[in-house]
Amino acid sequence: MVNFDQVSDMQSRGWIVVVPEHRLCPQVDILEGPISDARDCLSWIYSGGLDGELSSNDTTKDFRVDMNNVCAFGTSSGGALALSLGFGVERPVKAVLDFYGAINYADPFWTSSIDAMKAPPVSEEFINQVYEEKPIPTQGGVSLEGQAKSDKPPSLGPRPAFAFTHIANGTLMDVCFPSKDWQAVDPVLNVGKEFPPTCIVHGQEDKMVPMYLSRVLYDKLGEAGIDREWIEVPGEGHTFAGKMEKGGTTWGVQRKGFDWLEKQIKK
Structure with a gap:
């Protein structure tokens, strides 16, 4: 579900890239499944689990995690999961790069x-x-962001x-989070002084997760005094990361988000 070219870009910067899977709704809800699994993965990294995996493999035995520079990146629902590692955890990530994350669940859009x-x-x-x-x-069974295994x-x-x-x-939240306890899952309602620096990348023509939903989060970050960045991608709709061409205009615009993340890591 992650664009291979983006993964290669991150690796070229000297980053260890972890792409975890998680249980899917609706048999578990958003909090009990995807968010809990993402947070468990973060805890596993901080507790040395990833270092253990790296040291046990001959090709990665010389690599170790910089625990002071663990960051999160995701697209669409993955963007929401990346943001969920900025609150409700013992130790948040250092920074978040959110591509058109599905958030702000109390907005009427989600029931339309x-x-x-x-x-x-x-x-x-x-x-x-x-x-x-x-x-x-x-x-x-459907890849919206990465590359399908078959043509x-x-x-x-x-x-x-x-x-x-x-x-x-407009009934997705009814089946994926029927309790509608938005405080437990929505980053918009959980921005505080400990929330990590966040960069939001959003396509101007997004109809699946309209840009204004992300703008609410951006404004909340500003109100809380959190380091933030806003990047609009002209002419692009939802899941544009899956079809963009490396070296193209969209590639160059979205890559500014990774440049921002690199600056956060070097601080």
């Missing part, structure tokens, strides 16, 4: 149908097969159909 997307012509019985998947899956388009199985249906109908 999306004109840019149509629900697939499938039955409720078909999409609800996701509740029967065992064990709880960590892969969803053929993926078949519309129950899980992708489930996601597309609820996104289109």
Whole structure:
């Protein structure tokens, strides 16, 4: 789910890149599944788990984690997960690079149908097969950001159909976080003086997660006196990272976010 060129860019800067998987909703909700798994991964890194893995492999045995410079980056739902490592944890990450993260859940947008997307012509019985998947899956069958393993388009199985249906109908949060205890999961409601420096990268034409949702977070960061950066990508919609061409205009604009992150690391 992460663009290979972005991973290569990070590695070229001398960074250790960890791309964890997490359990998927709706069998677990957003907090119990994705956020908890991301936070467990962070705890594992801080407790020396990653160093142990590196030292046990001949090709990485000379590398060690700089515990003072652990940062988080993610796109879309991954952006929200990166931001979740800035609050509700014993030791937050040093900085966050958020690409069009899905946040600000109390906004009416999340309960509105999306004109840019149509629900697939499938039955409720078909999409609800996701509740029967065992064990709880960590892969969803559709790659929106990275590179698919096949040139053929993926078949519309129950899980992708489930996601597309609820996104289109504005009912995604009803099934992924029915308690609606937004304080527990929404970074917009958890910005305080200990929140890490944050850079937000967002496409100006995003219809899936409108740019104004991120702007609310940016304003909250400013009110709290948090170091922040805002990068708009002209002409791009949601998940643009998955289709951008390395060396193109969009590549150059979004790369400013990684340049910002590098400056945070060097502080």
